[in-house]
Amino acid sequence: MDTRPEFIRSLYLEFLDSPEFEPFFAKIRRKPFFRWIFAVLFSATIVGLPIGIVCAFSAVMSLRHRAAYRIALREAAARSDVIMTYPVMANTKLYTRPGATAPALVIGSFVADKRGLDVPRLLVDVFERFKDDTGNYRVTLSDDAAATIDALLTDDRYVPHHRTQLPLETTEDVPVYAFNLLVVGGFLPTATLELPLLPCLAEPGDDGMIQMIPAWIVKAAMDAGQLQDDMATSDDAASISEDAGTDAE
Secondary structure, three states: OOOHHHHHHHHHHHHHOOHHHHHHHHHHOOOOHHHHHHHHHHHOOOOOHHHHHHHHHHHHHHHHHHHHHHHHHHHHHHOOEEEEEEEEEEOOHHHHOOOOEEEEEEEEOOOOHHHOOOHHHHHHHHHHHHOOOOOOOOOOOOHHHHHHHHHHHHOOOOOOOOEEEOOHHHOOOOOOEEEEEEEEHHHOOOOOOOOOOEEEEEOOOOOOOEEEOOHHHHHHHHHOOOOOOOOOOHHHHHHHHHHHOOOOO
16 A cells, blocks of 8 residues: 555644644735734624624624634545646736735546656646647647536636646646645645645545645655655656646746
8 A cells, every 4th residue: 555645634634723823824814914903893882782782793703703714624635645736727826926815727537646647747738738828739639628628717616625627638648737735835845835835735526625735745755655756856856847848827
């Protein structure tokens, strides 16, 4: 049994349970600070008391939902697989604002590495099959496949954890998914998004949560000899970035 994903997962679960996760979680799910302020201000007058009660109730419910979401993240991580993902499109803040937390569209596969494939190269090749600089497809696609790819590349809405399986004709018959991922800038090994590979924990299948793995956890796994050196080294990532010749926006 390959224990490397188990090691990474265990480190990530420890991180989720630690106080160190709270500052990052505050960017993912903010505390209802202003609702409490409004609740106090409105409750100071008889006329505003009903509004203050509503604000206070809303703040309490927000805290409950926040706590439930943190529990859901941990439960999902415990049953997730470690996968490498390749950013196709990303919010410009990730490239320009150090430490920014913003969404991105990434692609990844649950089975590619298990088949002994070169996962980074496969993901780059899949992306390059989509379109060239003139907006034309580099390969001939069926109408359904073209419609699926067009929808992915033109829809800039962020639906947390949403995923779509790419048409198999674009992925050499390897199941590859496009994920909506919230990229936490503080998890990156650099101030902004520079490397084209993002390690993640994702629930296998057609739906489920996906979470970015902090760079220091990947480094700890590599230092412990639990991760293949070619999984996420800067040299390989830089080479892939040059070959891809793409700038996601």
